[in-house]
Amino acid sequence: MLRNSRPSKRVRALIVEVLLTGWLSLPLVAQQAPEPEALPVLGAPGSLAELQLEPSRKAELESALKRRDYKRAETILLEETQRDPKSVRTAKLYTLVGHILFLDDQYLNSAIAWKKAEAIASLDDQTRFSLAMAYLRLNRRDWGRDELQRLARGDPQNPLYLYWLARLDYDARVYTTAISRLQRVIELDPNMMRAYNSLGLCYDSLGRFDEAIQSFARAIELNRRQEQPSAWPSLNLVVSLISLNRLDEAEVRLHEALSYNPKFPQAHYQLGRVLEKEGKLVEAIAPLQRAIELDPSYPEPHYTLGRIYQRQGKREEAQEQMEKFKKLRGEPSPLQSAQPR
Numbered sequence: 001m002l003r004n005s006r007p008s009k010r011v012r013a014l015i016v017e018v019l020l021t022g023w024l025s026l027p028l029v030a031q032q033a034p035e036p037e038a039l040p041v042l043g044a045p046g047s048l049a050e051l052q053l054e055p056s057r058k059a060e061l062e063s064a065l066k067r068r069d070y071k072r073a074e075t076i077l078l079e080e081t082q083r084d085p086k087s088v089r090t091a092k093l094y095t096l097v098g099h100i101l102f103l104d105d106q107y108l109n110s111a112i113a114w115k116k117a118e119a120i121a122s123l124d125d126q127t128r129f130s131l132a133m134a135y136l137r138l139n140r141r142d143w144g145r146d147e148l149q150r151l152a153r154g155d156p157q158n159p160l161y162l163y164w165l166a167r168l169d170y171d172a173r174v175y176t177t178a179i180s181r182l183q184r185v186i187e188l189d190p191n192m193m194r195a196y197n198s199l200g201l202c203y204d205s206l207g208r209f210d211e212a213i214q215s216f217a218r219a220i221e222l223n224r225r226q227e228q229p230s231a232w233p234s235l236n237l238v239v240s241l242i243s244l245n246r247l248d249e250a251e252v253r254l255h256e257a258l259s260y261n262p263k264f265p266q267a268h269y270q271l272g273r274v275l276e277k278e279g280k281l282v283e284a285i286a287p288l289q290r291a292i293e294l295d296p297s298y299p300e301p302h303y304t305l306g307r308i309y310q311r312q313g314k315r316e317e318a319q320e321q322m323e324k325f326k327k328l329r330g331e332p333s334p335l336q337s338a339q340p341r
Contacts, residue, residue, distance in 0.1 A: 050092055053080065070104040091120035095127055102130055107137035125151055132164070141168055159188040163195055175202045193222035197233045204240050212240045220256075231257040231264045238270050242277070250274050265295040272304055281308050299328035 048058055057076060064073040077097045081090045094117035101110035111134040114127060123131065128147055135144035145168050152161040163185045169178035182199040185192060200215035216237035223229045234257035241250040251274050257267040268291035275284035285308060291301040306321030 050089075051077075051080070051096070052089055065100075070100050073100050074104075086120060088121050091117040093117075094120075095123070098127065098134075099130065102134060107134040110134050111138065125155065129160070136164075141171060144168065157188060159185040159192060159195070162188070163192065163198070166195075167198060170198060170202055170205075173205070175206050178202045191222060193219050193226065193230075193233070196222065197236060200233075200236055200240070204236070204243070209240045209243050213237060213244075216240065220253075229260045231261040231267060234260070235264070235267050235270060238267075238274075242270070242274065245277075247274050247278050251278075263294055265291040265298050265301075268294065269298065269301045269304070272301065276304060276308055281311060284308055297328060299325050302328065 048061065051058075053061065057080070061073055061076050064070075064076065074097055077093050077100070081093045081097075084090055094113045098110045098113035098117065101107075101113055111131055114123060114131045114134075117123060117127070128151055132144045132147035132151070135141070135147065145165065148161050148165050148168070152158070152165060155161065162181050166178045166181035166185065169175070169181060179199060179202045182195050182202065185195040186199070189195070196215045196219035200212045200219060203209070203212035203215060216233055219233040220237065223233045234253045238250045238253045238257070241247070241253065251271070254267055254271045254274065257264060258271070261267070268287040272284045272286075272288035272291065275281075275287070285305065288301045288305045288308075291298060292305075302321045302325035306318045306325060309315075309318035309321060
């Protein structure tokens, strides 16, 4: 499969060289972040004192960062790199530029800045991890995996690196490998909510629903202790509960998910699914419409809504929803086909 193919070292070196040549003029590419959680953002290591800036430039940079004027901060730092392009100081400048670009959602340019820094001096582990995250934002999971494996070899007791390697295994559908990594992550950090959540996803994908539910339940328990709980663990548990037709429990968990994030379209969609399965067709319509309102590009609510209208004998409304579903999915989807999950 294309996902698993990797360019040779020579080809990768050529790609990087092309990127480095005109990095500021390159247009940004579309980003695709792994779900169900956002990638972490780490601050830049070190301090501004290490950059050896003149007092006026240092003050200007500090002011730009406080204002979150990232464009001005980038300009200041890039101008400084021209003074001595091959020095260790310049490597530190490029390192900070990379972190600022990452915060500015310019993941391609942040990766290029870090590769420029690495061409001068080795990256610290924190920056290399951020580089891996930038590659994941760019949907270059193969390059991200390489960086994470390098970090894991250097620090095999760090659960963060193993966790993200497991996430990549899950994306590649190598579920048994992901499970092994996640079990090791939990040994190293028994309170990592994300590890239990991802473990549940792996078990669910293998049809091991009882184990999935157990993992999600632990994730939910830990999630409730968070300052800002995530709606994802409850939602993921719901999908497993639906598979076992435990609809009453699923409905309770959905309300919990929505209490964390009332504007969570996936939770509204799943609530509509549960209510439809329970035969509560009229009640199911409102959460499905809410899911569509919150995310007009979300196809599945249209499918379920169309099926409800068909069961109610509303043929025109049903056909309209199915056409919207097919348009958003870009593929045919007759009413008699299997319910998308």
